[in-house]
Amino acid sequence: MAPLLRPEGWALLEALPPYTGPDAAMALGERLRAEGAEPQLVAAAMTQSRLRAKGEAKFGPFAAGMLFTAEGLEQATRLQVAAHHARRFRDAGCTRVADLGCGIGGDAMALASLGLGVLAVDRDEATAAVATVNLRHWPEAQVHRADVLDVVAELGRDGSVDGAWLDPARRNASGRRVLDPHHASPPWSAVLDVARRVPATGVKLAPGVPRDVAAGSGLAAEVQWVSVDGDVVEAACWFGPLARPGRAATALVLRSAEHGGTATLVDDEGLEVPPAIGSPDGVGAYLYDPDGAVVRSGLVGQVAALVGGSLLDPSIAYVTSDRLVTTPLARALAVEEVWPFGLKALRTRLRDRGVGAVEVLKRGSAVDVEQLRRSLRLEGPRQATLVLTRVAGRQHVLLCRPVTTPSAPTPPRPSPDRDQNPGPETAP
Ligand SMILES: C[S@@+](CC[C@H](N)C(=O)[O-])C[C@H]1O[C@@H](n2cnc3c(N)ncnc32)[C@H](O)[C@@H]1O
Structure with a gap:
């Protein structure tokens, strides 16, 4: 860091042209050194330039005028x-x-x-x-x-x-x-x-x-x-x-x-304990997967109230309703079918329906998703979302498809499988 705090270090950093990829980085470093810049200064400026590029995710355009340490940026x-x-x-x-x-x-x-x-x-x-x-x-x-x-x-x-x-x-x-x-x-x-x-x-x-x-x-x-x-x-x-x-x-x-x-x-203003459906027949046309902040704060009842819905199970943070409500507080999925959980029957049903790729969400299920995926050996043109969870006290699978509305939140992670029980934190 120290070299960059010297005027010539700062000037070099500010003058660095944009570059991407290791080849361009190597060529730029060689050029700067050939032009007489101190190797230590060049290395520090180029590290900083990479951190600034990464810092844009947290600081937007301001990152271009900031300094970072790798650890400091992460935190x-x-x-x-x-x-x-x-x-x-x-x-x-x-x-x-x-x-x-x-x-x-x-x-x-x-x-x-x-x-x-x-x-x-x-x-x-x-x-x-x-x-x-x-x-x-x-x-x-x-x-x-x-x-x-x-x-x-x-x-x-x-x-x-x-x-x-x-x-x-x-x-x-x-x-x-x-x-x-x-x-x-x-x-x-x-x-x-x-x-x-x-x-x-x-x-x-x-x-x-x-x-x-x-x-x-x-x-x-x-x-x-x-x-x-x-x-x-x-x-x-x-x-x-x-x-x-x-x-x-x-x-x-x-x-x-x-x-x-x-x-x-x-917030918890007017919060009531949400009702839970008593049987799989109570699963409505839509399943709502509440935002993690809502789940962790114990405010799933607010989502249930908003969509006029009920919990799938008293201890599981999924809400179901026949109404489609677009809200940033929950992702909506259209429920196509509800089945008791059983591997063999699930494999047959998915094959019959031509489902070849699945996103798997789960709450309150001990199923190992990777193992399940291997065991299902899916084939077919259709994509679907499987929700593994308890419905009225028993393990069930919900076959769903995403609802795409202009402001519907996108799934948070690129990974297709998520165990949604509040667990380890994500990076700040
Ligand atoms: C998570 S980071 C803070 C990030 C900051 N809020 C930001 O947005 O950039 C925590 C910082 O606390 C500092 N720190 C930890 N223990 C400390 C202590 N006892 N006294 C002073 N600083 C401390 C660390 O050096 C680290 O830079």
């Missing part, structure tokens, strides 16, 4: 989500927010761009240097290299900040993901310490945290699960004036510009 909050974090602080009346463990500055940039003062802190030297560059457009943002644990005691004491944001690192020394906030860095105990000193505190947690993560802390909190284009990217826990009164678990369902650019807030 950074995408701007679309950071903007929602920042709005919470602004709407709660905060004026200067401490970003404790700021990384390359994804959240800090969003805070600063709303006109809030920012005290950004990171203990890693290179990361703090990168954050300083990325925040250069906002004079009200300062970056300090320090350990959060050393600055907590000062927070709130002199009134220099009236809000605090934490996005604890969720990888351990060997690079493995840490799901338990007690083992993140800074740990959960430090987060609560901050929240007690600075009431307007927010923290980003792994999506797998329990809904009552803040129970026992003595602090009222709202936990909000956020999804982007169907992928659950975080659970943010908001304390004090940042938590909306009476809201314990909420969902924010975001669609990127290419998927409609919508933001839908779901």
